[in-house]
Amino acid sequence: MAITKNEVEHVALLARLKLSSEEMEAYTEQLNAILGYMDKLDTLDTGNVEPTAHVLPLRNVFREDVERPGLAKEKALAGAPEASEGQFKVPRVVG
């Protein structure tokens, strides 16, 4: 199954990546190589194999419902490119 440049463009848009046309070419090629390997895997008979939900053989790892103080507001905002009135300030997005 070959991946087209259009699909790479779509995925780039979804991931909010701005790609040059050279990059677009390069990624199309690389993604095709990866998906080509998937085609190889597809030749295996996996009819009796359970789909993998997680790579670790662990189930039911829980914490009890106990609250603890989190970060001080100043610390929480320390990594924000911009902050105002104790809040993260971002370009206006209406969704």
Add this chain to the structure above:
Amino acid sequence: MDYEAVIGLEVHVELKTNSKAFCACTTSFGAEPNTHVCPVCLGMPGVLPVINRQVIEFGIMTGLALNCQIAPFCKYDRKNYYYPDLPKNFQTSQYDLPLANNGYLKINVDGEEKRIGITRVHMEEDAGKLVHVDGPGGGYSLVDYNRAGVPLLEIVSEPDMRLPSEARAYMEKLRSILLYLGVSDCKMEEGSLRCDANVSVRPRGSKTLGTKTEVKNMNSFRALQRALEYEIERQISVLEDGGKIQQATMSWDESRGITTVMRTKEEAHDYRYFPEPDLVPIEVDNEWIERVRKSLPELPDERSQRLINTYGLPQYDAQVITSSRDLAEYFDQVVAKFPDAKVVSNWIMGDFSRLLNANNLEPQNSPVPPEQLADLLQLQKEGTISGKIAKQVLEEMFKTGKKARQVVEEKGLVQISDADALGKIVNEVISANPKVVEDYRNGKDKALGFLVGQVMKATKGKANPGLVNKLLKEQL
């Protein structure tokens, strides 16, 4: 042409856990922005979220109360989209293996019972809150992540509803069940219970579905009903004009009373779900399910049936009273002291509920405790006060928090049942109204009512009405 609507609801409910879904931050509402956050719910690199066990418990309770199958195996997935209310750029949710599926709940509209299918109940997390600020260059948005990571259940119905009133009844019933379970405080105005509707129309009798729109932003039961009524009318008029429905997400504008387009299908999201590698899968065995099942409280339908069977209440009364667990508790406590259940239900559905609403109170914090309402009804039953006075006394009890007997004594409201004392007043009324008396003697039965009214007025409503009637008739 005659059309019918097809409606399905997606409900999001915030769970009443102490801590968030995957970290130990508090879930309490209304704090200063960004004070209930930590590296996990802020989506910092390298953190490890861990599932809150109580979320699974609440999820199983809800699934069972909605008659669902609980999945023996389920997992979390990442739902990817870019919007600043999600610090991680994905929402932790469940995709192909939800916690519960295939359930139903029963609604009752205009005396007719209907089963609404529940497709699935899955667990996810809430997002942060954005405030948009106008300014040069398009302005900016401020983000508060206190709510990010608060556990949510998403409850998806089958497209089984045909009328806005059914959608409203479904929502009210669901809220009532969730409140009985104690899994959420279900405050629509605070956003802890939210609902989106999928709605389409088709010629009545048709088996195929029309193109649907999704309606968002309905913040009350009334808004839900109005928005659906509007959207159904809008779709029908598009079709009648020979147009086509465009698949779109619509937003309900409460003040203008219309739905407007938020986005069309072309802009629809592509969420690229994949299994959440930071959280391990969940297995729920029968032992766990049975333990939760045993812990379930009596639910609205069972409780309503119990009131009908035990007290012979009409179905309508039983439903109104059991719609709220607190109101049903209150009823049970009054009936324990004053066993005439129908009288109790009349008062609770009538004046008591009216006074609660007028004072914006819940039954459990009413200034009139159940035993005091029982006392008031007892005073009325004994004939110490009339029904009319009882209503006044209840208002006074609400206002002052005083006991029924105290109000009656202080205000001198004891019913006058003394034939001599009343006889005097009756005679005065007769001699003061010769014309009405003549009308009555000439066969105008209505005139008697006027004279009774005059006696009640003279006694400030304290006269025993039965006795007044009797005395008047004797004198005339």
